[in-house]
Amino acid sequence: MKATRWLSDDEQRVWRSYLLANQLLWASLDRQLQRDAGMPHAYYIILAMLSEAPNRELTMSQLAKVVISSPSRLSHAVAKLEQAGWVRRRKHETDGRTTLASLTDDGFAVLAAAAPGHVEEVRSILFDPLTPEQVDQLGAIVSAIVAGQDGRPPHL
Amino acid sequence: MKATRWLSDDEQRVWRSYLLANQLLWASLDRQLQRDAGMPHAYYIILAMLSEAPNRELTMSQLAKVVISSPSRLSHAVAKLEQAGWVRRRKHETDGRTTLASLTDDGFAVLAAAAPGHVEEVRSILFDPLTPEQVDQLGAIVSAIVAGQDGRPPHL
DNA sequence: CGCAGAAATTTGAACTCTCAACTATCATCG
DNA sequence: CGATGATAGTTGAGAGTTCAAATTTCTGCG
Numbered sequence: 001m002k003a004t005r006w007l008s009d010d011e012q013r014v015w016r017s018y019l020l021a022n023q024l025l026w027a028s029l030d031r032q033l034q035r036d037a038g039m040p041h042a043y044y045i046i047l048a049m050l051s052e053a054p055n056r057e058l059t060m061s062q063l064a065k066v067v068i069s070s071p072s073r074l075s076h077a078v079a080k081l082e083q084a085g086w087v088r089r090r091k092h093e094t095d096g097r098t099t100l101a102s103l104t105d106d107g108f109a110v111l112a113a114a115a116p117g118h119v120e121e122v123r124s125i126l127f128d129p130l131t132p133e134q135v136d137q138l139g140a141i142v143s144a145i146v147a148g149q150d151g152r153p154p155h156l
Numbered sequence: 157m158k159a160t161r162w163l164s165d166d167e168q169r170v171w172r173s174y175l176l177a178n179q180l181l182w183a184s185l186d187r188q189l190q191r192d193a194g195m196p197h198a199y200y201i202i203l204a205m206l207s208e209a210p211n212r213e214l215t216m217s218q219l220a221k222v223v224i225s226s227p228s229r230l231s232h233a234v235a236k237l238e239q240a241g242w243v244r245r246r247k248h249e250t251d252g253r254t255t256l257a258s259l260t261d262d263g264f265a266v267l268a269a270a271a272p273g274h275v276e277e278v279r280s281i282l283f284d285p286l287t288p289e290q291v292d293q294l295g296a297i298v299s300a301i302v303a304g305q306d307g308r309p310p311h312l
Numbered sequence: 313c314g315c316a317g318a319a320a321t322t323t324g325a326a327c328t329c330t331c332a333a334c335t336a337t338c339a340t341c342g
Numbered sequence: 343c344g345a346t347g348a349t350a351g352t353t354g355a356g357a358g359t360t361c362a363a364a365t366t367t368c369t370g371c372g
Contacts, residue, residue: 004271004272004275004276005275005276005279006275007275007278007279007283010291010292010295011279011283011291013295014291014294014295014298015278015282017295017298017299017302018282018294018298019201019224020224020298020302021298021299021301021302022178023224024224024301024302024305025301028305030360031360034360034361040327040328042328042329043328045175059350059351060350060351060352061349061350061351064351068175068176068179068180070329070330070331071350071351071352072329072330072331072332072351072352072353073328073329073330074351075351075352075353076328076329076352076353077328077329079352080327080328092350095337095338095349095350096336096337096338096350097336097337097338097349097350097351098337098349098350098351099350099351099352115160116160119160119161119162119163120160120161122163122171123161123163123167124304125301125304125305126171126174126301127163127167128304129300129301129303129304130297130300130301134293134296134297134300135166135167135170136166137290137293137294137297138170138174138293138294138297139166139169139170139173140290141286141290141293141294141297142170142173142174142176142177143173143177144285144286144290145177145180145181145281145282145285145286146173146176146177146180147285148280148281148284148285149180149184149281186330187330190330190331196357196358198358198359199358215320216320216321216322217319217320217321226359226360226361227320227321227322228321228322228323228359228360228361228362229358229359229360230321231321231322231323232322232323232358232359233358233359235322236357236358248320251319251320251367251368252320252366252367252368253319253320253321253366253367253368254319254320254321254367255320255321255322313372314371314372315370315371315372316369316370316371316372317368317369317370317371318367318368318369318370319366319367319368319369320365320366320367320368321364321365321366321367322363322364322365322366323362323363323364323365324361324362324363324364325360325361325362325363326359326360326361327358327359327360327361328357328358328359328360329356329357329358329359330355330356330357330358331354331355331356331357332353332354332355333352333353333354333355334351334352334353334354335350335351335352335353336349336350336351336352337348337349337350337351338347338348338349338350339346339347339348339349340345340346340347340348341344341345341346341347342343342344342345
Protein backbone atom coordinates (compact mmCIF):
# COMPACT_ATOMS: atom_id res chain seq x y z
CA MET A 1 0.00 0.00 0.00
CA LYS A 2 1.89 3.01 -1.29
CA ALA A 3 1.10 6.49 -0.05
CA THR A 4 -0.96 8.45 -2.50
CA ARG A 5 1.02 10.96 -4.52
CA TRP A 6 -1.48 13.80 -4.29
CA LEU A 7 -1.47 16.60 -6.79
CA SER A 8 0.52 19.71 -5.94
CA ASP A 9 -1.35 23.00 -5.84
CA ASP A 10 -0.04 23.84 -9.28
CA GLU A 11 -1.07 20.49 -10.68
CA GLN A 12 -4.43 20.85 -9.05
CA ARG A 13 -4.94 24.20 -10.73
CA VAL A 14 -3.87 22.90 -14.11
CA TRP A 15 -6.12 19.88 -13.78
CA ARG A 16 -9.16 21.93 -12.85
CA SER A 17 -8.55 24.39 -15.64
CA TYR A 18 -8.15 21.49 -17.99
CA LEU A 19 -11.50 20.08 -16.92
CA LEU A 20 -13.11 23.45 -17.36
CA ALA A 21 -11.59 24.13 -20.77
CA ASN A 22 -12.59 20.70 -21.89
CA GLN A 23 -16.12 21.04 -20.69
CA LEU A 24 -16.50 24.33 -22.51
CA LEU A 25 -14.97 22.96 -25.66
CA TRP A 26 -17.15 19.87 -25.83
CA ALA A 27 -20.30 21.65 -24.86
CA SER A 28 -19.76 24.14 -27.67
CA LEU A 29 -18.78 21.58 -30.26
CA ASP A 30 -21.63 19.23 -29.55
CA ARG A 31 -24.15 22.02 -29.41
CA GLN A 32 -22.97 23.56 -32.65
CA LEU A 33 -23.00 20.26 -34.51
CA GLN A 34 -26.32 19.22 -33.08
CA ARG A 35 -27.82 22.54 -34.09
CA ASP A 36 -26.30 22.83 -37.56
CA ALA A 37 -26.02 19.21 -38.61
CA GLY A 38 -28.33 17.29 -36.32
CA MET A 39 -25.64 14.97 -34.99
CA PRO A 40 -23.25 14.69 -32.08
CA HIS A 41 -19.53 15.12 -32.55
CA ALA A 42 -18.93 11.37 -32.37
CA TYR A 43 -21.07 10.89 -35.46
CA TYR A 44 -19.42 13.73 -37.29
CA ILE A 45 -16.05 12.09 -36.78
CA ILE A 46 -17.35 8.85 -38.19
CA LEU A 47 -18.48 10.60 -41.35
CA ALA A 48 -15.24 12.56 -41.56
CA MET A 49 -13.05 9.48 -41.25
CA LEU A 50 -15.09 7.60 -43.82
CA SER A 51 -14.82 10.54 -46.20
CA GLU A 52 -11.04 10.29 -46.09
CA ALA A 53 -10.88 6.55 -46.58
CA PRO A 54 -10.17 5.01 -49.97
CA ASN A 55 -13.48 4.65 -51.74
CA ARG A 56 -15.03 6.29 -48.66
CA GLU A 57 -15.30 2.86 -47.13
CA LEU A 58 -13.83 1.06 -44.13
CA THR A 59 -14.50 -2.09 -42.17
CA MET A 60 -16.15 -1.60 -38.82
CA SER A 61 -12.91 -2.57 -37.11
CA GLN A 62 -10.83 -0.10 -39.05
CA LEU A 63 -13.42 2.56 -38.45
CA ALA A 64 -13.48 1.80 -34.75
CA LYS A 65 -9.73 2.26 -34.63
CA VAL A 66 -9.63 5.59 -36.40
CA VAL A 67 -12.50 7.09 -34.44
CA ILE A 68 -11.30 5.51 -31.18
CA SER A 69 -14.55 3.87 -30.35
CA SER A 70 -15.62 0.58 -28.87
CA PRO A 71 -17.08 -1.88 -31.37
CA SER A 72 -20.37 -1.63 -29.59
CA ARG A 73 -20.59 2.12 -29.66
CA LEU A 74 -19.62 2.18 -33.30
CA SER A 75 -22.18 -0.43 -34.18
CA HIS A 76 -24.97 1.55 -32.55
CA ALA A 77 -23.77 4.77 -34.14
CA VAL A 78 -23.48 3.35 -37.62
CA ALA A 79 -26.92 1.83 -37.26
CA LYS A 80 -28.26 5.32 -36.62
CA LEU A 81 -26.26 6.84 -39.43
CA GLU A 82 -27.52 4.15 -41.77
CA GLN A 83 -31.07 4.91 -40.71
CA ALA A 84 -30.45 8.53 -41.60
CA GLY A 85 -29.18 7.42 -45.01
CA TRP A 86 -25.69 8.81 -44.49
CA VAL A 87 -23.85 5.51 -44.30
CA ARG A 88 -24.45 2.16 -45.91
CA ARG A 89 -23.33 -1.26 -44.66
CA ARG A 90 -22.59 -4.37 -46.64
CA LYS A 91 -20.90 -7.69 -46.06
CA HIS A 92 -17.33 -8.27 -47.09
CA GLU A 93 -17.16 -10.53 -50.15
CA THR A 94 -14.52 -12.98 -48.97
CA ASP A 95 -14.57 -12.66 -45.18
CA GLY A 96 -18.06 -13.23 -43.91
CA ARG A 97 -17.26 -11.79 -40.51
CA THR A 98 -16.44 -8.29 -41.53
CA THR A 99 -18.82 -5.52 -42.44
CA LEU A 100 -17.92 -2.65 -44.74
CA ALA A 101 -19.33 0.78 -43.93
CA SER A 102 -19.33 3.40 -46.66
CA LEU A 103 -20.31 7.04 -46.79
CA THR A 104 -23.27 7.73 -49.05
CA ASP A 105 -23.54 10.81 -51.25
CA ASP A 106 -26.11 12.17 -48.85
CA GLY A 107 -23.71 11.58 -46.00
CA PHE A 108 -20.95 13.36 -47.83
CA ALA A 109 -23.23 16.28 -48.55
CA VAL A 110 -24.21 16.58 -44.89
CA LEU A 111 -20.58 16.40 -43.87
CA ALA A 112 -19.55 19.04 -46.40
CA ALA A 113 -22.32 21.30 -45.20
CA ALA A 114 -21.38 20.89 -41.55
CA ALA A 115 -17.62 21.16 -41.91
CA PRO A 116 -17.16 24.94 -42.23
CA GLY A 117 -19.17 25.72 -39.13
CA HIS A 118 -17.45 23.01 -37.19
CA VAL A 119 -13.97 24.13 -38.19
CA GLU A 120 -14.89 27.67 -37.32
CA GLU A 121 -15.98 26.52 -33.88
CA VAL A 122 -12.80 24.55 -33.24
CA ARG A 123 -10.72 27.46 -34.39
CA SER A 124 -12.50 30.06 -32.34
CA ILE A 125 -12.44 28.04 -29.15
CA LEU A 126 -9.13 26.24 -29.32
CA PHE A 127 -6.75 27.97 -31.71
CA ASP A 128 -7.73 31.62 -31.67
CA PRO A 129 -6.96 32.12 -27.97
CA LEU A 130 -3.51 30.54 -28.33
CA THR A 131 -0.25 31.96 -29.63
CA PRO A 132 1.54 29.98 -32.37
CA GLU A 133 4.07 28.84 -29.78
CA GLN A 134 1.31 27.58 -27.56
CA VAL A 135 -0.18 25.64 -30.43
CA ASP A 136 3.19 23.96 -30.91
CA GLN A 137 3.47 23.29 -27.21
CA LEU A 138 -0.01 21.84 -27.11
CA GLY A 139 0.88 19.55 -29.98
CA ALA A 140 3.90 18.26 -28.09
CA ILE A 141 1.90 17.87 -24.91
CA VAL A 142 -0.93 15.86 -26.36
CA SER A 143 1.56 13.74 -28.29
CA ALA A 144 3.39 12.99 -25.07
CA ILE A 145 0.14 11.99 -23.39
CA VAL A 146 -0.80 9.72 -26.26
CA ALA A 147 2.69 8.21 -26.30
CA GLY A 148 2.45 7.60 -22.59
CA GLN A 149 -0.61 5.49 -23.17
CA ASP A 150 0.96 3.16 -25.71
CA GLY A 151 1.24 -0.30 -24.40
CA ARG A 152 -1.48 0.18 -21.85
CA PRO A 153 -4.53 -2.02 -21.96
CA PRO A 154 -6.73 -0.41 -24.61
CA HIS A 155 -10.03 -1.41 -23.00
CA LEU A 156 -12.00 0.34 -25.70
CA MET B 157 -20.56 34.61 -46.47
CA LYS B 158 -16.91 34.53 -45.44
CA ALA B 159 -14.55 31.90 -46.80
CA THR B 160 -13.88 29.17 -44.29
CA ARG B 161 -10.58 29.47 -42.51
CA TRP B 162 -9.62 25.80 -42.68
CA LEU B 163 -7.10 24.34 -40.30
CA SER B 164 -3.49 24.24 -41.42
CA ASP B 165 -1.78 20.86 -41.53
CA ASP B 166 -0.13 21.58 -38.22
CA GLU B 167 -3.36 22.64 -36.63
CA GLN B 168 -5.05 19.59 -38.04
CA ARG B 169 -2.41 17.36 -36.47
CA VAL B 170 -2.67 19.08 -33.12
CA TRP B 171 -6.45 18.87 -33.18
CA ARG B 172 -6.50 15.18 -33.97
CA SER B 173 -3.91 14.42 -31.32
CA TYR B 174 -5.93 16.44 -28.90
CA LEU B 175 -9.02 14.41 -29.69
CA LEU B 176 -7.08 11.21 -29.26
CA ALA B 177 -5.45 12.22 -25.99
CA ASN B 178 -8.78 13.32 -24.67
CA GLN B 179 -10.51 10.17 -25.65
CA LEU B 180 -7.86 8.09 -23.92
CA LEU B 181 -7.93 10.24 -20.83
CA TRP B 182 -11.68 10.15 -20.40
CA ALA B 183 -12.01 6.51 -21.21
CA SER B 184 -9.45 5.70 -18.53
CA LEU B 185 -10.86 8.03 -15.91
CA ASP B 186 -14.44 6.93 -16.35
CA ARG B 187 -13.52 3.29 -16.40
CA GLN B 188 -11.37 3.56 -13.31
CA LEU B 189 -13.99 5.42 -11.33
CA GLN B 190 -16.78 3.18 -12.49
CA ARG B 191 -14.79 0.13 -11.50
CA ASP B 192 -13.48 1.38 -8.14
CA ALA B 193 -16.26 3.67 -7.00
CA GLY B 194 -19.28 2.73 -9.05
CA MET B 195 -19.81 6.18 -10.46
CA PRO B 196 -18.90 8.21 -13.53
CA HIS B 197 -16.47 11.09 -13.34
CA ALA B 198 -19.29 13.65 -13.45
CA TYR B 199 -20.65 12.28 -10.19
CA TYR B 200 -17.25 12.15 -8.57
CA ILE B 201 -16.82 15.84 -9.30
CA ILE B 202 -20.13 16.62 -7.70
CA LEU B 203 -19.11 14.85 -4.52
CA ALA B 204 -15.68 16.47 -4.61
CA MET B 205 -17.05 19.99 -4.99
CA LEU B 206 -19.58 19.44 -2.23
CA SER B 207 -16.84 18.15 0.04
CA GLU B 208 -14.96 21.43 -0.34
CA ALA B 209 -17.95 23.65 0.24
CA PRO B 210 -18.64 25.27 3.61
CA ASN B 211 -20.65 22.79 5.62
CA ARG B 212 -20.34 20.45 2.62
CA GLU B 213 -23.42 22.03 1.22
CA LEU B 214 -24.32 24.12 -1.85
CA THR B 215 -27.42 25.22 -3.66
CA MET B 216 -28.13 23.43 -6.90
CA SER B 217 -27.25 26.59 -8.80
CA GLN B 218 -23.93 27.02 -7.08
CA LEU B 219 -23.18 23.38 -7.57
CA ALA B 220 -24.08 23.57 -11.24
CA LYS B 221 -21.64 26.44 -11.63
CA VAL B 222 -18.70 24.76 -9.97
CA VAL B 223 -19.16 21.45 -11.76
CA ILE B 224 -20.02 23.18 -15.05
CA SER B 225 -23.21 21.34 -15.59
CA SER B 226 -26.63 22.20 -16.90
CA PRO B 227 -29.30 22.49 -14.24
CA SER B 228 -31.04 19.53 -15.78
CA ARG B 229 -28.05 17.25 -15.77
CA LEU B 230 -27.24 18.20 -12.23
CA SER B 231 -30.78 17.57 -11.09
CA HIS B 232 -30.78 14.08 -12.55
CA ALA B 233 -27.33 13.37 -11.18
CA VAL B 234 -28.13 14.55 -7.67
CA ALA B 235 -31.30 12.49 -7.74
CA LYS B 236 -29.18 9.41 -8.38
CA LEU B 237 -26.63 10.38 -5.75
CA GLU B 238 -29.42 10.93 -3.27
CA GLN B 239 -30.81 7.51 -4.07
CA ALA B 240 -27.40 6.06 -3.33
CA GLY B 241 -27.41 7.89 -0.01
CA TRP B 242 -24.36 10.00 -0.82
CA VAL B 243 -26.11 13.33 -1.06
CA ARG B 244 -29.13 14.77 0.68
CA ARG B 245 -31.43 17.52 -0.54
CA ARG B 246 -33.48 19.97 1.45
CA LYS B 247 -35.34 23.19 0.85
CA HIS B 248 -33.78 26.53 1.59
CA GLU B 249 -35.34 28.07 4.70
CA THR B 250 -36.04 31.56 3.38
CA ASP B 251 -36.06 31.15 -0.39
CA GLY B 252 -38.52 28.47 -1.39
CA ARG B 253 -37.11 28.20 -4.88
CA THR B 254 -33.67 27.00 -4.02
CA THR B 255 -32.62 23.52 -3.00
CA LEU B 256 -29.60 22.80 -0.85
CA ALA B 257 -27.58 19.70 -1.62
CA SER B 258 -25.23 18.37 1.01
CA LEU B 259 -22.73 15.55 1.12
CA THR B 260 -23.64 12.81 3.57
CA ASP B 261 -21.08 10.99 5.69
CA ASP B 262 -21.52 7.98 3.45
CA GLY B 263 -20.88 10.17 0.45
CA PHE B 264 -17.77 11.58 2.02
CA ALA B 265 -16.53 8.09 2.82
CA VAL B 266 -17.07 6.94 -0.75
CA LEU B 267 -15.27 10.01 -2.03
CA ALA B 268 -12.36 9.51 0.33
CA ALA B 269 -12.07 5.89 -0.72
CA ALA B 270 -12.14 6.75 -4.42
CA ALA B 271 -9.81 9.72 -4.34
CA PRO B 272 -6.41 8.01 -4.19
CA GLY B 273 -7.07 5.77 -7.15
CA HIS B 274 -8.50 8.64 -9.12
CA VAL B 275 -5.58 10.93 -8.43
CA GLU B 276 -3.20 8.18 -9.34
CA GLU B 277 -4.98 7.76 -12.65
CA VAL B 278 -4.90 11.46 -13.45
CA ARG B 279 -1.27 11.62 -12.55
CA SER B 280 -0.23 8.62 -14.56
CA ILE B 281 -2.10 9.66 -17.69
CA LEU B 282 -1.75 13.41 -17.68
CA PHE B 283 1.16 14.53 -15.52
CA ASP B 284 3.64 11.68 -15.62
CA PRO B 285 4.24 11.88 -19.37
CA LEU B 286 4.87 15.64 -19.20
CA THR B 287 7.94 17.60 -18.18
CA PRO B 288 7.47 20.27 -15.51
CA GLU B 289 7.75 22.94 -18.22
CA GLN B 290 5.03 21.25 -20.21
CA VAL B 291 2.79 21.20 -17.17
CA ASP B 292 3.30 24.95 -16.86
CA GLN B 293 2.62 25.41 -20.55
CA LEU B 294 -0.52 23.32 -20.36
CA GLY B 295 -1.72 25.45 -17.48
CA ALA B 296 -1.24 28.60 -19.52
CA ILE B 297 -2.90 27.04 -22.55
CA VAL B 298 -6.03 25.87 -20.82
CA SER B 299 -6.28 29.17 -18.98
CA ALA B 300 -6.12 30.99 -22.31
CA ILE B 301 -8.86 28.80 -23.71
CA VAL B 302 -11.06 29.39 -20.71
CA ALA B 303 -10.39 33.11 -20.84
CA GLY B 304 -11.28 33.14 -24.51
CA GLN B 305 -14.69 31.77 -23.64
CA ASP B 306 -15.59 34.45 -21.13
CA GLY B 307 -18.42 36.55 -22.31
CA ARG B 308 -19.67 33.94 -24.73
CA PRO B 309 -23.20 32.65 -24.36
CA PRO B 310 -22.93 29.97 -21.66
CA HIS B 311 -25.69 27.76 -23.03
CA LEU B 312 -25.13 25.21 -20.31
C1' DC C 313 -51.73 45.08 -3.22
C1' DG C 314 -51.52 42.45 -7.55
C1' DC C 315 -49.61 41.05 -11.64
C1' DA C 316 -45.74 40.29 -15.15
C1' DG C 317 -41.56 38.50 -15.55
C1' DA C 318 -37.41 36.44 -13.67
C1' DA C 319 -35.07 32.74 -11.08
C1' DA C 320 -34.42 27.93 -9.30
C1' DT C 321 -35.29 23.55 -10.05
C1' DT C 322 -37.57 19.44 -11.74
C1' DT C 323 -39.57 16.27 -15.08
C1' DG C 324 -40.09 13.28 -19.16
C1' DA C 325 -38.92 11.78 -23.50
C1' DA C 326 -35.51 10.93 -26.85
C1' DC C 327 -30.89 9.90 -27.56
C1' DT C 328 -26.19 8.14 -26.76
C1' DC C 329 -23.01 5.31 -24.46
C1' DT C 330 -21.40 1.28 -21.68
C1' DC C 331 -21.13 -3.33 -20.47
C1' DA C 332 -21.90 -8.01 -20.92
C1' DA C 333 -23.72 -11.57 -23.60
C1' DC C 334 -24.37 -13.52 -27.95
C1' DT C 335 -23.90 -14.93 -33.04
C1' DA C 336 -21.37 -15.94 -36.89
C1' DT C 337 -17.26 -16.77 -39.34
C1' DC C 338 -12.49 -17.80 -39.91
C1' DA C 339 -7.77 -19.94 -38.64
C1' DT C 340 -5.08 -23.54 -36.95
C1' DC C 341 -3.49 -27.64 -35.57
C1' DG C 342 -3.78 -32.52 -34.39
C1' DC D 343 -11.67 -33.20 -41.54
C1' DG D 344 -13.08 -31.38 -37.03
C1' DA D 345 -12.64 -29.27 -32.67
C1' DT D 346 -10.83 -25.06 -30.36
C1' DG D 347 -9.90 -20.63 -30.03
C1' DA D 348 -9.59 -16.17 -32.06
C1' DT D 349 -12.00 -12.32 -34.91
C1' DA D 350 -15.72 -9.32 -36.30
C1' DG D 351 -19.72 -7.51 -35.31
C1' DT D 352 -24.38 -7.05 -33.23
C1' DT D 353 -27.81 -6.80 -29.61
C1' DG D 354 -30.32 -5.51 -25.34
C1' DA D 355 -30.54 -3.62 -21.06
C1' DG D 356 -29.24 -0.12 -17.98
C1' DA D 357 -27.18 4.33 -17.04
C1' DG D 358 -26.29 9.13 -18.16
C1' DT D 359 -27.14 13.32 -20.94
C1' DT D 360 -29.82 16.68 -23.59
C1' DC D 361 -33.55 19.45 -24.74
C1' DA D 362 -37.85 21.49 -24.15
C1' DA D 363 -41.63 22.06 -21.23
C1' DA D 364 -43.49 22.52 -16.78
C1' DT D 365 -43.65 24.00 -11.69
C1' DT D 366 -42.94 26.81 -7.98
C1' DT D 367 -41.47 30.78 -5.76
C1' DC D 368 -39.65 35.31 -5.63
C1' DT D 369 -39.10 40.46 -7.29
C1' DG D 370 -40.25 44.74 -8.94
C1' DC D 371 -43.31 47.95 -10.46
C1' DG D 372 -47.63 50.30 -11.43
